[in-house]
Amino acid sequence: MEGRHTYDEGDVPKRNPQSVTLQELGHALQDCQRCRLASGRTQVVFGTGNPHAQIMFVGEAPGFYEDKQGEPFVGAAGRLLNELLEGVGLSRKDVYIANVIKCRPPDNRNPLPDEVDTCKPFLFQQIELIKPKVVCTLGNFAMQTLLGKKVGIMKVRGQAFQVQDFFVFPMLHPAAALHQGNLNEPLREDFRKLKEFLERRQEPASQTEQMNLFG
Numbered sequence: 001m002e003g004r005h006t007y008d009e010g011d012v013p014k015r016n017p018q019s020v021t022l023q024e025l026g027h028a029l030q031d032c033q034r035c036r037l038a039s040g041r042t043q044v045v046f047g048t049g050n051p052h053a054q055i056m057f058v059g060e061a062p063g064f065y066e067d068k069q070g071e072p073f074v075g076a077a078g079r080l081l082n083e084l085l086e087g088v089g090l091s092r093k094d095v096y097i098a099n100v101i102k103c104r105p106p107d108n109r110n111p112l113p114d115e116v117d118t119c120k121p122f123l124f125q126q127i128e129l130i131k132p133k134v135v136c137t138l139g140n141f142a143m144q145t146l147l148g149k150k151v152g153i154m155k156v157r158g159q160a161f162q163v164q165d166f167f168v169f170p171m172l173h174p175a176a177a178l179h180q181g182n183l184n185e186p187l188r189e190d191f192r193k194l195k196e197f198l199e200r201r202q203e204p205a206s207q208t209e210q211m212n213l214f215g
């Protein structure tokens with residue numbers, strides 16, 4: 001059952017007038033000094049993939065390898081993500097991958113609230129520019145940022161929530177499954193549910209629905 005959620009007022013930046021491109025936005029952030037994370041990072045990890053993707057994946061923040069390579073999900077969690085994507089017939093080239101936080105927090109600590117507040121408008125801007133139909137959040141952190149709600153991931157994972165003109169599809173984080181073996185199967189289940197959701201969305205309307213349109 002798909003739920004309907006809306007952002008809290010103030011969470012979403014004003015509709016982007018499309019005055020910048022995704023590439024220009026990424027470029028403008030390369031030397032970002034808006035928060036303390038700037039001093040410890042090697043580079044800003046803006047995002048990667050198809051700029052016109054219908055499906056976007058959003059994680060938490062870059063880790064050690066992402067910070068070095070400048071690309072999200074290139075470490076162990078990224079390898080698992082690649083495998084899961086392939087399992088549902090997708091590849092990194094088809095989707096767009098980003099994080100809520102664009103710079104690596106020291107020792108991979110959780111991002112602090114003011115760091116999230118500073119960085120999340122840029123995630124929303126990426127969504128505005130890419131215009132995905134589905135945004136898959138990986139883990140609690142990205143899910144709470146995009147749903148604007150303090151709900152637990154186990155309650156909402158594997159379901160689609162309509163947010164403005166796209167769906168948020170919360171999933172477990174691949175790193176969580178790597179650290180806790182008992183989450184491996186639930187993560188795979190989330191990807192199976194995503195596949196089902198995408199297939200359902202592609203099905204043509206039933207004959208009765210089509211008749212009703214013209215009836």
Ligand code: URA
Pocket residue numbers: 059060061062063066071072073074075077078099175
């Ligand atoms: N975990 C994340 O949330 N993002 C990355 O880019 C890598 C690991």
